[in-house]
């Protein structure tokens with residue numbers, strides 16, 4: 147049983163947690179929610195013993211495992227370690243295997259007199275392996291790797307050769323393999339495609355141990371939890387509600403969030419109906435009636451979708467373009483990329499013109515990030531050529547905060563973009579909710595959502611005419627996601643983005659989609675929303 151009592155936390159003069167107490171019983175599943183910067187991650191770190199509080203106590207169950215929101219920066223990995231070793235260290239299985247192997251060597255070389263003792267040790271070592279589930283361990287790891295869709299990762303791969311995204315997922319695999327009594331997860335679905343996210347939800351739903359999870363993923367909160375803990379950003383206290391997230395919304399009358407949720411559910415229903423209707427089309431006349439009925443239902447759902455109020459904005463931003471680029475922005479000729487013997491994509495050809503908004507769609511591992519990085523010349527190609535148009539000024543939003551210098555302060559990081567105009571720097575930072583002393587905060591200590599906001603603020607300051615965005619809405623709470631989406635919607639430069647956030651796509655209002663890994667360009671239509679969601 148996890149017991150948290152009277153936790154207090156302030157950062158300097160800022161109060162974050164005021165007397166926070168709660169429990170998570172064995173097998174109980176609790177979702178920790180709250181806006182960006184409310185203090186969720188801080189609380190989880192205190193629970194995991196990684197962060198000191200200013201008062202209060204935490205009692206943990208015998209075994210627990212923690213996954214940080216910023217895994218890529220926080221999970222140490224020994225150089226040269228294989229995937230298998232990395233995962234096995236979580237339960238001590240690696241040591242048990244080593245001990246077993248050493249003993250078998252010793253036995254082979256031993257003089258007869260020593261044998262009885264050695265054999266006894268050997269029995270113990272064997273029992274330890276059995277207890278740790280050695281005999282199906284590889285299979286279990288592989289199952290987890292498949293579930294999370296970490297394409298092409300074998301147990302013998304060296305961990306340091308994996309991509310950032312793959313490492314993040316592997317850290318999750320390691321934790322799930324460990325199967326502790328209590329799982330502490332900080333936004334684990336951020337870097338999962340929808341398929342892997344679904345798999346994780348199911349996994350967590352049937353997980354035997356207890357769960358304390360932070361997420362902005364409303365679906366996950368509905369399916370996998372039975373208690374909501376809301377960190378109130380105004381009172382800094384924790385409010386507790388029994389039941390799912392939907393239930394929480396009904397009880398608290400959080401009208402806006404409830405509308406958001408209803409809209410999402412209806413959109414899912416619409417896309418499901420559309421798919422069926424399309425299938426029925428294949429049957430010709432025999433299914434016409436059914437199809438008409440279905441199309442009617444779709445139309446009525448479309449009409450009844452709640453309209454979210456326009457005035458609940460907290461930040462309003464626009465992305466100015468300092469100077470337009472030439473007509474042709476990017477041309478890709480016969481691009482191909484492999485990692486070792488694994489082909490990621492080949493013979494990709496397209497042209498992007500000024501003002502075009504292109505969304506790249508494809509499953510995890512289809513090479514979306516790789517394609518972006520090769521376009522920008524960060525990752526070398528194996529073949530083909532990328533031509534950038536004249537006067538193209540690039541703004542790049544990288545996954546996992548690659549573009550931020552963690553040692554810098556918010557103000558310094560932003561000033562480096564526009565040193566000649568500190569006033570504008572402060573004003574834009576303010577729009578992204580970095581006010582007063584907050585601009586002197588070190589980037590390392592920003593919350594997940596705040597890091598994303600800073601990265602976007604930097605892009606606004608630079609005034610680029612080409613935005614290349616890799617999952618720009620992960621980490622953002624629902625409200626900020628809409629605001630950023632709308633800001634990009636009125637941007638009049640060129641956009642190339644990877645995302646599987648359908649609402650965001652609607653706001654950005656793309657002109658074209660690029661389907662990976664085949665590299666086909668299609669004109670955007672809402673009928674692709676389903677595809678987007680699965681990507």
Ligand SMILES: Nc1ncnc2c1ncn2[C@@H]1O[C@H](COP(=O)(O)OP(=O)(O)OP(=O)(O)O)[C@@H](O)[C@H]1O
Nearest residue numbers: 157182183184185186187188591592593594595596
């Ligand atoms: N060492 C620190 N010094 C000053 N402020 C800090 C420090 N660490 C965190 N903060 C601030 O405390 C607040 C809470 O941070 P935390 O990471 O817990 O938020 P969160 O609820 O997880 O947000 P998100 O949804 O964006 O991940 C944030 O505003 C953050 O900037």
Ligand SMILES: [Mg+2]
Nearest residue numbers: 187215593594
């Ligand atoms: Mg956080």
